[in-house]
Amino acid sequence: MFSFGGIATAVLDEHGVVLRCSREACDFLGRTAEEVCGSPFRALFVDDGPGAADDGALSAQGRARMRHGTGIPVDVTFRVLGLQPSAESLVLFAPSRSTNEWEQGANVLRALLTQDHIGIRLYDRNLTVVRSNLARDVFGGSSLPPERLTATLSGRDAEIDEAALRGVLETGAPLIARDVHVSSPQGSIRQRMSLSAYPMQDAEGAPAGVVALYFDALALHRARRELDLLHRAATRIGSSLDPRHAAQDLVDVLVPALGDLGSVELAEAVLNGDEPPKIHGGGDLHLHRAAVASHVGSWPAELCQLGGVIPPLLDTADLVDVQHGRAAILDAESVATLFSDPAQVRLFVPEGGHSAMWAPLFARGLVLGTVAVWRTAQAEPFDEEDADLLTEVGSRAALSVDNARRYMREHRSVLALQQHLLPPPTSDTLAAEAAGLYRPAGGGVGISGDWYDVIPLPSFRVAFVVGDVVGHGLYATATMGRLRTAVRTLADLELDPDELLTRLDDGVQQLTDEADPAGAIAATCLYAVYNPVVRRCILASAGHPPPVVVRPDGTARVIDVSPGPPLGVGGMPFETTIVDLEPGSVLALYTDGLVERADGDGDGDGGVRWLTERLAALCSPDRPLGETGRALLADLGDVPPRDDVALLLARTRGVPVEDTAHWEFAADPSVVATARRAAAQQLAEWGLEELAFTTELIVSELVTNGVRYGGGGTVGLRLIRGTVLVCEVSDSSSTQPRLRRARWTDEGGRGLFLVAQLATRWGSRYRMQGKTIWAEQSLVPAEVDFMAFM
Incomplete structure (x- = not known):
């Protein structure tokens, strides 16, 4: 704030010599009056002062550096005024720091007074309006002769506003954003305003008045509303x-x-x-x-x-x-x-x-x-x-x-792709009935690579598969389709679960090598093969959660599977687990999205315990598996899961003992006739005499091959009656049988070709020791063109 107490003065004669100076000048320069007076004023400046003329006259005004008594220069701003009628002049000077502050304060006040959207009033100690930019007819303010609030506002408004401003003057505490109503004394115009007031002080720090800022409250309210609306729009x-x-x-x-x-x-x-x-x-x-x-x-x-x-x-x-x-x-x-x-x-x-x-x-x-x-x-x-x-x-x-x-x-495209890649939700075979359920992830994560599969195998066996590709989106879904195809292809080779996962792991590593570094493949998989004849299940896991089995009596337990590494890691073997399953048992295979959602303990085992308990409560012999699965997923709540969930439930069946027949023969050519008679007699007991002729031919050819190429030991024969008739011949040789077409001059080589023509399908699989060749026939015999064998 401007103060006359901060200005120093000196009177100069026509030659620029100091005649007289003020006390402020002596204090400012750190010199006595005797030291200042009688000397050229320019001698008090550094570098001969700011004069530009040869006669030693000072410039009319400017900034310079003066010599202090201590020798330290002082920055000053000065102005020279001529005195009349004499030739003397008056010099006014003050510290440049003070003059800068005075100039900035004046500029700020000038800027505020020229604003159209901000009203300003300056009040003195008596709360008289000394300056304002507010229009008189609207706000009661004036830049004309000073007025009190009571003379420019209606009575009640003036009393309230004046009391608030007096509080600012007396306490020195500012008033921030107070809603007031400003109107003329006649009450013809009344406007809602927001008032902020601040105390003013003079150079000595004494109260000098109040500056009041008025804002249009409606405009502020609208601006705040718009800002709040934009903020809500951005966040919601x-x-x-x-x-x-x-x-x-x-x-x-x-x-x-x-x-x-x-x-x-x-x-x-x-x-x-x-x-x-x-x-x-x-x-x-x-x-x-x-x-x-x-x-x-x-x-x-x-x-x-x-x-x-x-x-x-x-x-x-x-x-x-x-x-x-x-x-x-x-x-x-x-x-x-x-x-x-x-x-x-x-x-x-x-x-x-x-x-x-x-x-x-x-x-x-x-x-x-x-x-x-x-x-x-x-x-x-x-x-x-x-x-x-x-x-x-x-x-x-x-x-x-x-x-x-x-x-x-x-999402629709990926979901449609995944639904086409997944098998039908239900399947029913002689070995088991199965129901698969899939729930995609929510919260924007989308479809991922979880899948399940039910693969019918020869001799009424069935393979259950569940897997999980790491990641989400179209890439994970496409990878899932490739892995499911690979599993089905390897399943046709009738490999043991551990061998199948080993080959699948090799395939995943090859896919990873072909992909770019960002497209590395990681997946888990559980592969299980159930044999309804012996009612036994063989499982192997590649980093996948263990399955749960519910016995017919309603008790449930987790199958202790030794998990190998996830697919694509390589370097570690996979181990098989064998478990006997009673007919009517429910086998539950799932992906980790199911148990992670229900894992309240955070230790990884809480979700498995929950699943085991819920399956024990939900599974009953007369309840459809699909209904059981939907009830289980409903327990997860309506909040979409963070990860995909795939669930496969399979209720096992067993082939009745009376529907199987098994014989062991010595590896001698003479047993071929015995095997044929045993097969024909068994078919007669089953009422399948119409299949006797073709079955005897199949048994004859397969047993002959077992005796001739089996490597000694014994030859096993088994007949299984179900939806089809299965004939199995086992020997101790691991040599893969090969189908070939014999020439008309060859004495042999037509055995497997004959079997392929008589059976609907045939194949072989390896056992721990040796192999088994199997052939299936429809229970309704088909006509056979024997001329094709000639």
Whole structure:
């Protein structure tokens, strides 16, 4: 603040010699009056001072450095004034630091007084208005002769404001953002303002008055409302990957902050995940009402309801503006021009609706839909600032709707791909009935690489598979399809589970080597083979969670499987686990998404314990497996899981003892006839005499090969009756049988060719020692063309 006490003075004669000086000048220079007076004033400056003329006259004004008594230069600002009628002059000088502060203070005050949106009043110690930029007819302020608040405001307003300002003057505590009503004494104009007041002090720190700043409270309220609305839009809109949810978030932000009723209409294509067509002008825009909101909670029954179809619109200027990305301000009359049928207008104009805004959801050059906001209870109509605000919020919402649409399209494509890659949800074989269930991950994670499979194997055996590819999205799904195909291919080789996983692991490592570093493959897998004849299951795991088995008596336990490393790691063997299963047992295979969701302990075992307990409670012999699986997944709650969940439930069956027959023969050519007779007799007991001829031929050829190439020891023969008739011959040789077509001059080599013609399918598998050749026949014998063997 400016202070005369900070100014030093000196009187100079016509030659620039100091005649007299003030006490402030002596104090400022650290010299006595005798040291200053009688010397040229320029001698007090560093480098001969600021004079520019040869006669030693000083410049009219400027900045310079003066010599202090201590020898330390002092920066000063000075001005030279001529005295009349003599030739003497008066020099005013002060520290440059002080003059800078005075100049800055004056500039700040000048800037405040020239503002149109900020009112300022300066009050003295008596709270008299000494300066103001407020118009007299509106605020009672004046830059004319000083006035008291009581002379410029109505009585009650003046008393309240003056008491508040006096408190600032007396306590020195500022007043921040107090709502006041400023009006003229006649009360003709009354305006709501926000008052902030600060105490003023003189150079000695004594109270000098109060400076009061007035802001338009309505403008501040509107600015805060707009800022809050934009903040809510930024934090809420876009949290969902569903277009309808994004639309609902939009109207929930707009109502009641901006209007009393709001609705969003989305293009039909957007709701299906596709791009909307580019339509200009009127007609059927294929819009559906996707979201509504009301300030009273319930949507009016007379208006178009959620899910309703918007009828064709007429080609109007407002419609063209919206289709070009601009918001339109409407009223009831202008809305009526959009429809050809007056009855349709009642569906879109609410009772009491006097002002509306209609804006597009515009993204990437496409109109995804529209948003409309009505005011019914709020008296003020919409203006252009409101339209700009709705346009900005709508553009943010349009990006969220478009992202949700694109995610829906990709999610739908990936889900369709995965559903095509997965087997049917239910299967029923002689060995077991099975039901598979799959639940994709939620929260934007999407589809991943979890899968299950049921693979029928020869001799009524069945393989159960469940696996999990690390990662999410299309890449994980495609990898899952490749692994499932590989497992099915290896299963056709009738490998033991540990051998199958070893070869699968080799394949995963090859896929990883072919991929780029970012596309490395990691997966887990559990492979189990169940044999209903011996009622035994052989399992092997590649880093996968252990299965759970529920016995027919309702008790459940976790099968202790020794897990090998995940697929793709390599270098470690896989081990098999053998478990006997009673018919009616339920085997549960699953991915880790199921137990991790239910693992409340966080130790990894809590989810498995939960699964075991729930399976024991849910599994019953008369309950369908699909229903059991759905009830189990329902226990996880409605919140989408963070990871995919795949669940495979299989209820085992057993082949009755009376439906199997087994013989062991010495490896001697004479036993071939004995084997044929034993097979024919067994078929007669089963009532399958019609299959006797072809079965005897198959037994004869397979037993002959076992005797001839089996390497000695014994030859085993087994017949199994089920949906087909299976003939198995086992020997101690590990040599793979080979099918070939003999020439007409060859005496042998037609055995397996004959078997292939008589059986519906045939093959071989290795055992711990030796191999087993099997052949299947339909229980309804087919006609055989024996001329084909000649």
